Amino acid sequence: MYDLIVIGGGPAGLAAAHAAWEKGLKHILIVERDKELGGILNQCIHNGFGLHYFKEELTGPEYAGRFIHMLEDTGVEVLLDTMVLTITSDRQVHMVGKSTGYRVEEAKAIILAMGCRERTRGAIAIPGQRPAGIFTAGAAQRYVNMEGYLPGRRVVILGSGDIGLIMARRMTLEGAKVLACVEVMPYSGGLNRNIVQCLHDYDIPLYLSHTVTDIRGRNRVEQVVVSKVDNRRQPIPGTEMVFDCDTLLLSVGLIPENELTRQAGIRMDPRTNGAVVYENMETSLPGVFACGNVAHVHDLVDFVTAESQRAGRAAADYVLGAAPSSDSVLEVNNGDGVTYTVPQHIRPNRVEKNCDLFFRVNRICKNSEILVTSGAQTIAKFPREHMAPGEMEHIVLPRVLLERAQEDITVSIQEGASK
Amino acid sequence: MYDVLIIGCGITGAATAFHLSRYRLKTAILERENDVADGTTKANSAILHAGYDPEPGTLMAKLNVRGAALAKELCAQLDVPYQPCGSFVLAFSPQDEATLQDLFRRGQANGVPELRLLTGEEARAMDPNLSEQVTAALYAPTAAICSPWEYCLALAETAVRNGTELHLRTAVTGLEPVEGGWLVHTNQGDFRSRYVINAAGVSAQAVHEMAAPTTFVIHPSRGQYYLLDKSEGDRVKHVIFQCPGPNGKGVLVAPTVHGNLIVGPNADPVPDEDVGTTAEGLNFVRTTAQKSVPSVNFRESIRNFSGVRSSTNRGDFVIEMAAPHFLDLAGICSPGLTAAPAIAEYAAELLAGDGLALEEKPDFFCQRRRVRFHDLSPAEKAKLVAEHPAYGRVICRCETVTEGEILEALRGPIPPCSVDGVKRRVGAGMGRCQGGFCGPRVVEILCRELGITPDHMVQDKDGSWLLVGETKGGNNHV
């Protein structure tokens, strides 16, 4: 019997396991499906990681490497090349691997850190032919950065999320010509810095309010048709632009990978596509926690690390019996302008000093205030000059404020409220 | 000199090859693509129809009902996923109800067993997500679903195991009558055969015209589909049709044997084998399907595809000797998948009538099994992995397909040579991430086992290359 099994050895799993070890758990197992730890960071060879956590700018492999080294100094066990097939509600973990064999392990606590997957062409129903040469940006990134193969020579990228932008630069550096980055929304889904250093630096045009409306080519992509969209995101006839290209990369969103979570009967939030979690990242199944991109899609690995450390510490408290009980629960509602919040539930007496609350806005908001209300009472206000759906927002709610809340709390955006 | 050459290895060609492989004959299949089941066979509704649709007296009527019964046996013998889920045809109006009565009578005449007319309530009681607007339904318990490409592959593999030759990448370019048979010109040289069977699908008219004057015209008709995630897989329990119209059986909503939901098809006339999808076509499919099952959640779509029906101007299958020793199996549109094994039997009868001696082989065997790791019990999984560790390495995490299954396919009678070839054999890449994760790993395994470099790997057909070459001045740098 393990104290803790962590499913996934990417940034979330690594940080969670390390934090749980530091808090005193001794029998910890990380189960990783790949042949090495580090998860998606291994293929994110660009820099820009770690500014918050390590106060220096690292590449993905370096960031992962630091945590892997930190774990080497602990007694945390790792099973690589091992896939978890099922977790049961009584915390049995069924796993299989070439050298692991088929094993069932029990744990006092489980941390779900499986990460996310990319949305595909099928998910957004792009019409056209079905040639080769249509890749999700992450799959192309793996080919280029880890396998050393270039997927194509002339590239159109649909979606301006960070992975799409990063791949625009990568394909350019590795010898391809990136003809356009196309975004259906009127704003980019990626970080501003990536628009500057991945598109502007290489004169790659960004077409906002445009989408791909046809893919041509029998065996391999030959042309991609891009059209302008109206404010309901419907293509406008007559605005078609034809790009001669051999490759279409898709960066059209990430979906938390929660098949194990659903199987285990854990309550899900349709807005995050992750489990509903409490302030300490515990799910509806006691002793099972979720952190990182499996809980909600993050933009910055530093925030994944911080969140996962909280989950790791909370799992340790759970196993060691240090968690306070008899909780009152506040539900966190999404008010105007807010797409989702994490956590979705807060137990004020379990908040140590402060409760971190993450959320995304559903539109670009300028000179606004984030309002936290409970019934008619406003319990906190946070001014923001600029917020965008592509950038996760973070506020900190002190325990004293939460204890004052009489009823469920609501997070909303009031625009033009502040100067 | 071959006894029989079969042109085309879709479901019709494969079923015919399989059937003929029980006789002492030297048979070969010529397939122009790099794999079997690479045309309409891989892109259709995957339904084994009960047989109430075709006009009594037609070949379609006769071969559908017989084919459905044979398919059930064959799928069991050859380990092809098959589910006898039954089908409904829905009525939304008194006019539709009259159509159901017609279909019921046709079904009776065609010998379809167990047909029943249900009220709207009865239908909804059996399939609760059906529209409230449904007033009546025709229930056909013998309708089933299957994996069409695995069905074709299983038939072709078994034929090969029984001695049939399969020549891939072999496109027929001309047919010449010669003493005692035909000289078949291909891009891979000439083949001489006593009999030639034309099972070339959408290209059957072109092949026919190499041998005989025109007797039918193919009007390719494209059908577009949605495939939805397994989260939508139990939206319906039966195959749900609307009343058939002039363009066929219309848009259906059905479970698949892989646990997904399939929705489609529409019917667009197309000039050739154009398997694209269009915004209008997909829109039509979506809105039409929601009339039957309003709650289908299209946000769970994982793939769109289309297939081209080889409909003809004759309105029935074209199964006849078109010239001495030349047999057409043409115009095999729906219910062609269902009818295939019956078409094969009928083809053998026609060849026998034309002088081909059919002598049964004592050593014909009709069996096939493959490991489906996902479907095993924990104890079976544990045992298998202990014996063969490659089954412990999960390659496709959406469908839980293991390296062992891919290696097994590579050692099979018709090994895959493309990423989609692996998908059709073992299901890797069929799931919700559509190969985003397992694609590079499948390429790695294929390249290792086939001894080629990744820049020579294809997604599907020849020419569907995946990678340009190596970065950083590697050996395969271009």
Added chain:
Amino acid sequence: MKELICIVCPKGCHLKVDETNDYKVTGNGCPRGEEYGKIELTHPTRVVTSTVQCSGGAHPRCPVKTSAPIPKELILQAVRCLDGVKLTAPVHTGDVVVPNICGTGVHFIATRDL
């Protein structure tokens, strides 16, 4: 006055740089933004990341980065000088892969162990 988006960290501060007033930077959230604003208008630089061939390790490519930012106009030239470079495992994070890129005094260094 020139407006820039700071790329030093993911925050993306909107900077204003006054070329007429000794490149005075406003709108920055930290001192690094001030430095970025000045450099971006006088001699812009970037950290460049890429890969090189590597044999005997877990992967056929080893990721690398420049040990410091290099002039922006040298980016493509710098990446080209990685062509044909072949490492052999073991490789350690921080190992110099290509020294003194294009005479800048900056090196390409490995960013993982292989």
